[in-house]
Amino acid sequence: MTPLAVSLEKQWALQQMVFAAALEDLEKEFAAMSVRFMPIKGAYLIASGLASHMRARKMLDLDLLLLPEDFEKATRHFSHHPRSRPDRNYWPFEMSFTYETAGAALYVELHRQLNYPQRFLLPARELFTRGTNTGTVQVIPCPEDGLLILICHSLVHIAYEMRGTLFEEVSLVSGQAGFSWEKFWELAKGTGIVEYVGMILARYAKVCKRDIPLPKPGLRSRVLSPMIRPGVYRRLPVMVRKVMLEMAFVRDRWGLMFERFEREK
Secondary structure, eight states: HHHHHHHHHHHHHHHHHHHHHHHHHHHHHHHTTOOOOETHHHHHHHHHGGGOOOOOOOOEEEEEEOOOHHHHHHHHHHHHHHTTEEEEOOSSTTTEEEEEEEEEEEEEEEESSSSTHHHHHHOHHHOOOOOOOOSSBEEEEHHHHHHHHHHHHHHHHHTTTOOOOOOHHHHHHHHHHHEEEEEEHHHTTTTTTTHHHHHHHHHHHHHHTTTOOOOOOOHHHHHHHHGGGGGHHHHSSSHHHHIIIIIIIISHHHHHHHHHHHHHH
16 A cells, blocks of 8 residues: 555544544534534535545535525524634535634535535435434435435536545445335436436446446436546546536526526626
8 A cells, every 4th residue: 555545544534533523513503503404425424434434535524404494594603603714605505614623624514405406306305304313403314315415416516527436435325224226216216317317326337346226228328428437537628528417417407507697697
């Protein structure tokens, strides 16, 4: 193992401890407000214990999902918290702040929705309903939702990156006790981007040699799936990725384009 690999492993081990301590600290803040929260993305891996099975991972912040009706209350709380320094956020459905905890300053993002419904559908209320309470106010997504959040979020950034640990995370989340592929695919239909989900998981199954149930691929995924092969993907300009890998699969491309136009006017 190279010194760089050792360094990345040590860094990741330290990050896990710091982020886990931060989640415990933040849970007390949310409990004081009587506001439930759901760790998502990297925070989900930390809270569920799956992160400890990864040798290394890039993680820059804690992403926490809230019910829409609790978002403003939490935003006000952390906007005036003595250990919080609010920051501007690009997304209108998020609030970002730097939070001092566990001897470190961590970046935290509060979400009232995962993304625009024009991109995909995963309503916060449904995620909380299917989740499991693991503390006073912390709710962990069910395993199937944990995987859906992971894959749907990859669509948001696919024009710029495909996370190198994506398939490792797919394996860890889907390998949890009680995970059901039947339930997963039923929930995936409701996202509006089941063809994209199927394309990503078909590539995962091939690369990682996993026998998993997959829907019949549609024309888009059959034509465009070669573009997510690492050698091909790296050579593609960002604009080509955006058009062929993001906009081709979003739930409502015209609605998403109109949303962007309105936001940037």
